[in-house]
Amino acid sequence: RAKQHGRGRAExxxxxxxxxxxxxxxxEAAITAAxxxxxxxxxxQPVVDVADQRLHGYEALVRWQRDGVFVPxxxxxxxxxxxxxxxxxxxWVLGEATRQLAAWRAEVPPVPGEPEPTMAVNVSGxxxxxxRLVTAVADALAASGLPPHxxxxxxxxxxxxxxxxxxxxxxxxxxxxxAIAIDDFGTGYTSIGQLRHMPVDTLKIDxxxxxxxxxxxxxxxxxxxxxxxxxxxxVVAEGVEEPLQLQRLRQQACDHAQGxxxxxxxxxxxxxxLLRPVPDGVPAPRTDGEPVP
Ligand code: C2E
Ligand code: MG
Ligand code: MG
Ligand code: MG
Numbered sequence: 001r002a003k004q005h006g007r008g009r010a011e012x013x014x015x016x017x018x019x020x021x022x023x024x025x026x027x028e029a030a031i032t033a034a035x036x037x038x039x040x041x042x043x044x045q046p047v048v049d050v051a052d053q054r055l056h057g058y059e060a061l062v063r064w065q066r067d068g069v070f071v072p073x074x075x076x077x078x079x080x081x082x083x084x085x086x087x088x089x090x091x092w093v094l095g096e097a098t099r100q101l102a103a104w105r106a107e108v109p110p111v112p113g114e115p116e117p118t119m120a121v122n123v124s125g126x127x128x129x130x131x132r133l134v135t136a137v138a139d140a141l142a143a144s145g146l147p148p149h150x151x152x153x154x155x156x157x158x159x160x161x162x163x164x165x166x167x168x169x170x171x172x173x174x175x176x177x178x179a180i181a182i183d184d185f186g187t188g189y190t191s192i193g194q195l196r197h198m199p200v201d202t203l204k205i206d207x208x209x210x211x212x213x214x215x216x217x218x219x220x221x222x223x224x225x226x227x228x229x230x231x232x233x234x235v236v237a238e239g240v241e242e243p244l245q246l247q248r249l250r251q252q253a254c255d256h257a258q259g260x261x262x263x264x265x266x267x268x269x270x271x272x273x274l275l276r277p278v279p280d281g282v283p284a285p286r287t288d289g290e291p292v293p
Pocket of ligand 3 (some may be wrong): 183184204206238
């Protein structure tokens with residue numbers, strides 16, 4: 001009986017595995033198609049200066065409209081990450097985001113002496129150890145003509161810590177003039193002391209710290225900001241949703257902030273409009289960004 005029972009389970013398991021693999025293959029094929037047929041788009045979330053809320057740059061965030069239905073990146077990027085498909089995705093995003101910022105610069109020429117907006121692109125951890133990443137970035141810069149210092153690559157700390165190959169790639173990218181940011185900082189295991197030795201320019205403090213009501217967490221944010229500044233890094237706070245959070249970040253001398261309070265991720269049209277000078281007395285249009293969930 002036990003044996004029969006066992007076999008039954010194995011069959012159920014087999015069946016489940018087969019359909020999981022089929023689903024994965026189907027999703028992979030759909031992602032590949034989406035990269036070519038316009039179903040995949042980028043939205044751009046503005047990043048602002050904490051001090052005066054002026055535009056500092058953008059983060060490109062991929063959006064997939066699959067047969068008219070929105071699929072969140074947290075759902076399909078993990079599928080892409082199971083294979084080298086994620087390299088194709090990252091390459092597409094890099095090409096699109098650099099092209100877009102270059103187009104905005106052509107439309108609204110930079111004001112001499114004023115800092116220019118940057119474009120941050122998320123790079124998958126898996127791609128970091130792949131030599132094709134360096135080529136993909138070089139190709140995107142060459143094709144768009146974007147100055148390298150306006151491109152920021154966001155990487156998560158989990159892959160960074162002890163992967164010498166990833167470190168080498170990041171160093172090469174930095175030598176090209178591209179900036180590196182650690183995304184979701186605080187959720188992994190990087191100690192503040194390790195930052196000193198990492199080829200990075202910016203820390204993005206994870207939303208969970210920014211929104212935490214716990215005074216201990218807030219003290220930690222203050223500490224991270226001070227340490228980052230000591231090592232010459234700039235700091236972006238992610239996920240700012242309330243005025244009080246922004247006020248606190250200002251007191252903590254945080255450099256930049258990003259979050260629904262400031263701007264939602266915007267379609268290219270609305271994001272680019274922020275660069276155009278606003279006539280005096282006319283308030284800037286409020287976001288026509290993504291709907292409040
Ligand atoms: P992330 O890089 O940490 O991006 C920030 C996420 O927080 C975005 O979610 C953004 O919409 C969301 N967000 C921004 N402000 C707020 C806020 O005030 N409150 C809340 N609750 N959320 C806020 P999104 O676009 O769903 O992306 C999720 C993750 O998927 C990203 O996290 C990133 O890891 C990944 N991702 C997105 N686009 C790409 C891409 O083009 N390539 C790769 N490799 N990964 C991407
Ligand atoms: Mg990011
Ligand atoms: Mg993040
Ligand atoms: Mg995050």
